[in-house]
Amino acid sequence: MDLGISGKRALVCAASKGLGRACALALAQEGVHVTIVARGREALEATAAEIEKLGAGGTVAVAADITTPEGRAAALAACPRPDILVNNAGGPPPGDFRDWTREDWLKALDANMLTPIELIKATVDGMIERRFGRIVNITSGAVKAPIDVLGLSNGARSGLTGFVAGLARKTVGHNVTINNLLPGLFDTDRIRGVVGAQAKAQDIAYEAALAARVATIPAGRIGDPAEFGAACAFLCGAQAGYITGQNWLLDGGAYPGTF
Ligand code: NAD
Helix, strand or coil: CCCCCCEEEECCCCCCHHHHHHHHHHHHHHCEEEEEEEEHHHHHHHHHHHHHHCCCCCCEEEECCCHHHHHHHHHHHCCCCCEEECCCCCCCCCCCCCCCCCCHHHHHHHHHHHHHHHHHHHHHHHHHHHHCCEEEEEEEHHHHHCCHHHHHHHHHHHHHHHHHHHHHHHHHHHHHEEEEEEEEEEHHHHHHHHHHHHHHCCCCCHHHHHHHHHHHCCCCCCCHHHHHHHHHHHHHHHHHHCCCCCCCEEECCCCCCCC
């Protein structure tokens, strides 16, 4: 299926590794010119080189923290008029809400709610003028089924979800859609770190800790980031113009609800 977005420009945040990287690769495979942003230069440049090999050309790598005003300014200077925006950043740490200070909350809100909103604000009017725009926010399955130790994530991402639900209905008339992708368990550095820490805490092998997590997933396996990237590319495609304000759960059936 040709997604009809060859030659478009995308800004993909937090994209040197994991899910952001998978989205950038999938878009580049469709002929999109991709600007990727991440903090660490080494992994960023390795991913940029991989994207460039796909042949779309025009790949730009910006080493910046997307959760800071300076980082967002650098990203937007490199890609001032994106047709596609993929919002992503690292998730907040786990913990008990009794220990979280106002500063901890502001950090989570900045990273997982206000940063995407700022980037939407900076780019959506240009998309509306050009009558094409696709915005995808990487959130979390925690938006549908909260994870108790991730209260900062449950709260901040739900705030973004509520905001997007309203705005997505105002932009779609201009062929600008805004949707959220909710990952369940995907095989990324972050998840390898989380599962590794669980294995250590329980004094069991990494494989045993992973098997215990996978046992809760009807698909019987962890997700491949490439599957996530493919869903993102589809939502960014020309054919997806009638899909907006949606929360797509990609979790191998782990969420048990009917809706
Ligand atoms: P990852 O650690 O594998 O990759 C994160 C990427 O984001 C890296 O490229 C890193 O450099 C970049 N990054 C992080 N913070 C940044 C910042 N402030 N500015 C710029 N770049 C930044 O993580 P992942 O597994 O791909 O997760 C991506 C997002 O999805 C996170 O918010 C995570 O909480 C969420 N999530 C992931 C899963 C999963 O199964 N992988 C599940 C639920 C939610």
